[in-house]
Amino acid sequence: MQLPFSTAIGILAAFSAVATPVAAQSCPQAAQFGVVIVSPTTLSPGDTFTVNANFTCAAQLGVNPQYTDYYIEVPVNNNGHEPPILLARRTLDASSATPLLDSFTMQLPYAYYFANTGYVVMLETTYPVTGTNGSPYSVVGGVEAPITITNI
Ligand SMILES: *[C@@H]1O[C@H](CO)[C@@H](O)[C@H](O)[C@H]1NC(C)=O
Helix, strand or coil, X not given: CCCCHHHHHHHHHHHHHHHCCHHHHCCCHHHCCCEEEEECCEECCCCEEEEEEECHHHHHCCCCCCEEEEEEECCCCCCCCCCCEEEEXXXXXXXXXXXXXXXXXXXXXXXXXXXXXCCEEEEXXXXXXXXXXXXXXXXXXXXXXXXXECCC
């Protein structure tokens, strides 16, 4: 039996859809350096907060973190007196049951903050890439999560 041309195309399309990894489809390019979630997002100095990072999509997109550094930053309209504040310098735990997840809890530093300022928690992911002669070197990519800092 000969299939109508349109049916054959439909079958091909169905097969290629199955062949495409489902997980890769759900990984937006924006997740290439990790996904960072801060909780809660409204904080005063001394408040306890948790940072969760997920590198599942990063790994699928070829980014395998060597170091993960977390800062509070003012990326837009920085007044020149708002340097990045280091929160934590971490490495993923390859021996963990969830080696692509990172989590830590800390208190918001009693730093100098300013009103009406767009603070974010910035995750800076350092990862290896292959150089022109085939040897590895490291580059850094960042992803941010907005926070509001009150009672400053
Ligand atoms: C980590 O990200 C992956 C891919 O988006 C997702 O499937 C998984 O549920 C996430 N894990 C956690 C603990 O959020």
